[in-house]
Amino acid sequence: MIPNSFDYKKATSVDEAISLLGDDVQILGGGHSLIPTLKLRLNAPGTLVDISKIESLKVIRDNENSITIGGGATHASIAADAALSEHAPMMTQAAKEIGDIQVRNFGTIGGSMAHADPAADWPAVLLACDANVVIQGKGGKREVDIDQFFKGFYETALADGEIITAVRIPKMASNRHSVYVKFKQPASRFAIVGCAVGIEMEGGVVKSARIGMTGVGESAYRAMNVEKALVGQALTAESIEAAVKNVTEGAEVMSDHYASQKYRTHLAHVYVKRALKMLM
Amino acid sequence: MANKISVTVNGKQYTGEVESRTLLSDYLREDLSLTGTHIGCDTSSCGACTIHIDGKAVKSCTMLAVQADGCEVTTVEGLATNGNLHPMQESFKEEHGLQCGFCTPGMMMTATDFLKTNPNPSEQEIREALEGNFCRCTGYHNIVRSIQLAAKKMSEAV
Numbered sequence: 001m002i003p004n005s006f007d008y009k010k011a012t013s014v015d016e017a018i019s020l021l022g023d024d025v026q027i028l029g030g031g032h033s034l035i036p037t038l039k040l041r042l043n044a045p046g047t048l049v050d051i052s053k054i055e056s057l058k059v060i061r062d063n064e065n066s067i068t069i070g071g072g073a074t075h076a077s078i079a080a081d082a083a084l085s086e087h088a089p090m091m092t093q094a095a096k097e098i099g100d101i102q103v104r105n106f107g108t109i110g111g112s113m114a115h116a117d118p119a120a121d122w123p124a125v126l127l128a129c130d131a132n133v134v135i136q137g138k139g140g141k142r143e144v145d146i147d148q149f150f151k152g153f154y155e156t157a158l159a160d161g162e163i164i165t166a167v168r169i170p171k172m173a174s175n176r177h178s179v180y181v182k183f184k185q186p187a188s189r190f191a192i193v194g195c196a197v198g199i200e201m202e203g204g205v206v207k208s209a210r211i212g213m214t215g216v217g218e219s220a221y222r223a224m225n226v227e228k229a230l231v232g233q234a235l236t237a238e239s240i241e242a243a244v245k246n247v248t249e250g251a252e253v254m255s256d257h258y259a260s261q262k263y264r265t266h267l268a269h270v271y272v273k274r275a276l277k278m279l280m
Numbered sequence: 281m282a283n284k285i286s287v288t289v290n291g292k293q294y295t296g297e298v299e300s301r302t303l304l305s306d307y308l309r310e311d312l313s314l315t316g317t318h319i320g321c322d323t324s325s326c327g328a329c330t331i332h333i334d335g336k337a338v339k340s341c342t343m344l345a346v347q348a349d350g351c352e353v354t355t356v357e358g359l360a361t362n363g364n365l366h367p368m369q370e371s372f373k374e375e376h377g378l379q380c381g382f383c384t385p386g387m388m389m390t391a392t393d394f395l396k397t398n399p400n401p402s403e404q405e406i407r408e409a410l411e412g413n414f415c416r417c418t419g420y421h422n423i424v425r426s427i428q429l430a431a432k433k434m435s436e437a438v
Contacts, residue, residue, distance in 0.1 A: 001322050001323075002301060002303075002306075003301040004301065005281070005299070005300070005301055006281070006300050006301060007281045007300060008281060008283055008300035008344070008346050010349075028344075028347075031342060031343060031344065031347065032324065032342055035303075035324075035342050035343070035344065036323060036324055036342065038301070039303075039322070039323075039341075048300070050346075050347065052347065076336075099411075099412065100327070100411040100412025100413075101337055101390055101393065101394060101409055101411070101412060102327060102330055102337045102338050102339045102390065102412050103324065103339070103412060105336040105337055105338055105393075106333075106336075106338050106342075106343070187325045187414075188325060189411065189412075
């Protein structure tokens, strides 16, 4: 499959990349979301600006209270990072489950977030981690709360001419527990249903919870009614069963040749329960 | 748009012009006549086109040739050295790790990258490492045995 013709420009710094952005220009990161869309001719930009050689975007930095992951960091480098494994283990766990060895070697977290595939893993995980997305454009830098980032089907808060330079993950306190589980499409390894849970426990009960769902609706979302129902409860089979009843509330549950709406709804319940039981 | 690229493929330097839209898999097969890299699904699923870029396995159907500018590329043709088969190739031969052979180059390229990070893997880990490589003959058992043998040969050689 051969994409439509386009011009190619290699950027050597973030500032240069931003200066090259404009009408009909798209950003090439690891290319593992973009290139398939070009080959299927679902997408035909006039120019690609390659940011994959910008070294500063690949850095994973251990700060006092958070870890900053450069937008150009690959899934493999995230999976191998010691600070993330210690302070945000769900990131490590999820990174290892994305795609396959080859995809993890070149696909990037910034690319995945900008593409916002409704079945991608990172969106659910970053929602549950309470991450921030660091964005840079001609007007300067801004940070977007992950809760404000996803706007709909492949739609995000990213504006034209902007690049995701990093995501910032808060370090987990010792009373926080997290897990990511997914039911994957066996060929693509995308989530048919993926569920990321981060909970904070205090005195044997849930103090707060963040639950990110992917693969279910038109974009990743937080199952807020489940979160709310868990607060103040001890995690037991009964409390979980009662809390997850409306996990798809507010989501327009997708239907495709992998899973019907009914089956996906069923899977969403099974996987959120499974995730919570793993944290019991 | 034509772009000038310079790549080292299997130790040999190539300089030439490629269209921006040329996929690396097509460049290797059509421009360099390195047809050991197979194109199966052409949708980043099957792994038949797996090669190494700077030592890391990648599906060459999901990378532009122009992105390989300045990189070291290894294809299955580059595994053997001085006419001697790589231990991975020997092992696939000895354990009969191929039936039709179409997926074999990709299997071996993924497996050699995998053994670099995990030189002594369990059977389960090998099976997980092959997630992105499909064998339509379903000859996975012997492929796994081949990689187990290669791991043994390579660790003994060190």
